[in-house]
Amino acid sequence: MTNINKVLMLLALSGVTLSMSAQEKIVNPDITYSGTPKTYNLAGLAVTGIDGYEDYVLTGISGLSIGQEVEVPGTAITDAVKRYWKHGLFSDVSISADSIVGDNIYLKIHLTPRPRISTINYNGLKKTEREDMEKKLGLLMGGQITPNMIDRAKILAKKYFEDKGYKNAEVFIRQRDDVAAKNQVILDIDVDKKEKLKVRSITIDGDNQLGDKKIKGTLFTKGAFSKTHEAGKLSSFLKSKKFTPERWAEDKKHLITKYNEYGFRDAIILKDSVWNVDPKHVDIYVKVDEGKKYYIRNINWVGNTVYSTDYLSRLLDMKKGDVYNQTYMNKRLSQDEDAVGNAYWNNGYLFYNLQPTEVNIVGDSIDLEMRIYEGQQAHINRVKINGNDRLYENVVRRELRTKPGDLFSKEALQRSARELASMGHFDPEAINPVPEPNYEDGTVDINYNLKQKSNDQVELSLGWAQTGVVGRVGLKLNNFSMANLFRKNREHRGIMPIGDGETLSLGAQTNGTYYQSYNAQYSTNWLGGKRPIQFNVGVSFSKQT
Known part of the structure; x- marks a missing residue:
């Protein structure tokens, strides 16, 4: 080998050595944040401090991705830290450089999870109050706890007791480590309800024409306020004296309504204030501007062709010279059973x-x-029944007074709701018939929204008579189907043949040796299923020695 070749080989080897030294790995480098930022290629991300999650889930929160260019120090890493804080699941977040190899940087994300709730103790509450608080506060055992959750729970608890009349209630929520469980805490919720607030006095300023008796009411007459009454007054006997901001806000509207009933259409509340006079009572001050009292001079009907003006005037029951009572007018137009609108x-x-x-x-x-x-x-047009899966469809429909093709009738709609409630198979408070008008073709769809309830009965009882202990067993099925019992291809909705809304009662009574009695009874209000024909039959057998 010539000298030139040896030199070239040495240079080549020197070049390799220099290249390798340029890729030197710096472990745990010291980042100077006051220095000039340097751009690196993000070559790796690692997460520590959190168990139970895949790394890609945790690194995904950062918004950083392998291969992107990042400045160190720089906004990309700062923004990543902010994202973790915003997520709300971590009590401590930091990002550090694990190592630097040439232009590549490897970052390590250190996370500390927020503690979870192991136990919640409610102190100073009754059982029903504790159950209500558990529903309202939304604090669940096993859930992670954050400062925002604590603050929100305090606000909700305070409002809950204000609504109950305990305006001065104090709520304290203490958080302490659970020594028996790692990274879990115990919440102690201490409540001091104080005393319920009552209204000591209500001062009405400017009530020159109505007067206190009409506004506040008497022992035998109803005033404007339905939920706000003065304590210690005969007129408030057997009436609630509790004060809450919500009750007072509602009664201020009632005050204006009362003025409207007496013709004061322009009445307004200029100002009102409530203040504590002692730990148990508040005083209320209201200043009103009654305005002028108005009377009806003329009533003209426009656009009526179906009913005559005289007929509508009789339904309205208001004439020239009457006090302009807006409350009564609204009742006669749409609310009363014989109102204009119902016609x-x-x-x-x-x-x-x-x-x-x-x-x-x-x-x-x-x-x-x-x-x-x-x-x-x-x-x-169509009648839809929602929420029924125990009764046959025809059993429900035969109780309705709204059939496809019939003229719409509000009265028929209300009667149908009453008939459904009387069946006993649905929650009466949840029966909600909703008409859906079709403006394009002038028809209406009726939706009956129902909520089923169980109404079958089982009886087991023991008693004492001259012959000794007497036992009784009884079963009453209110949704029985006799047809399904004998039909060859019968349809069972459960163990028993049900679906036709019929009643079957079975009972047995005995004291063992001396006395036995058995009975069975069947009844239906629709014998044959086509017409409302009531049918009852019963058998009984007794044996006594």
């Missing part, structure tokens, strides 16, 4: 609308114009 709604005019309009005011007199849009009569 239309019970005759198919679902799209009917009436707008009482004040067209002229002269002094203390008002001219009213009843503007009616009658629309066309709506026929029922």
